[in-house]
Amino acid sequence: MTTQTLNEIQAALQLLKEKQWVDLTHTFGPDSPHFFMFEDAKFETLFNHDDGFFAQKFSFPGQYGTHIDAPIHFVRDTRFLEELELKELVLPLIVIDKSKAAEADHDFTFGVQDILDFEAVHGQIEKGTFVALRTDWSKRWPDHKAFNNKDTEGNNHIPGWGLEALKFLFEEREVKAVGHETFDTDSAVDFRKKGALEGEYYVLEQDTYQIELMTNLDKLPVKGAVIFNIVPKPEKASGFPVRSFAILP
DSSP: OOHHHHHHHHHHHHHHHTSOEEEOBOOOOTTSOOOTTSOOOEEEEEEOGGGTSOEEEEEOOSSOSSEEEOGGGTSTTOOOGGGSOGGGGEEEEEEEEOHHHHHHOTTOEEOHHHHHHHHHHHOOOOTTOEEEEEOSGGGGTTOHHHHHOBOTTSOBOOOEEOHHHHHIIIIISOOOEEEESSSSSBOHHHHHHHSSOHHHHHHHHTTOOEEESBOOGGGSOSSSEEEEEEOOOOTTOSEEEOEEEEEOO
């Protein structure tokens, strides 16, 4: 590496550090909301400072807290988390704000028309971007009851992506990945209607990843930010808690 290249990298880092950084990740613990089929996380102290050092044991599903789903999470014979390339995890970020629609209708399902409406104002969604769906559902964290939003019959009412909108984003706009503030890709009403998480399967079938349970999307611009999805590298993992953050322009 030449001195000129080194200086360019250092200058780029200095520029980035002068920008605003926004954490898109919930702090999670044993009492945090999570997908209903999972047990609560367990945090155990193995040693404390009286022993000479502080060490803990953590037990939780890979899909816990703000987390990344690798393709293998839903699709057989596809990539594990460790196989995702580093450059895939850093992408230009687009945020589509449907928080008012989700507030008015907890069964809101994001559709193709929502994309077209967005593009009419902000221009066409660029190829290779990460598209985040803002619903402000993250503001219900860490209240289990508010986050699950069940009716008297026990049915969840949670907004989410519609399958046709996801197909449009990946096939027509060639986006790279998506994220959202809820447990699942699909809206709860779509899941009940179809009996399957078709949207989530479709996203992961594109040989890419998604980020679930994002937060602070309300602090981001519509376009211009860059998302970083920093995650450990467990062997043969389908997903793991992630530290996602954005650097604003």
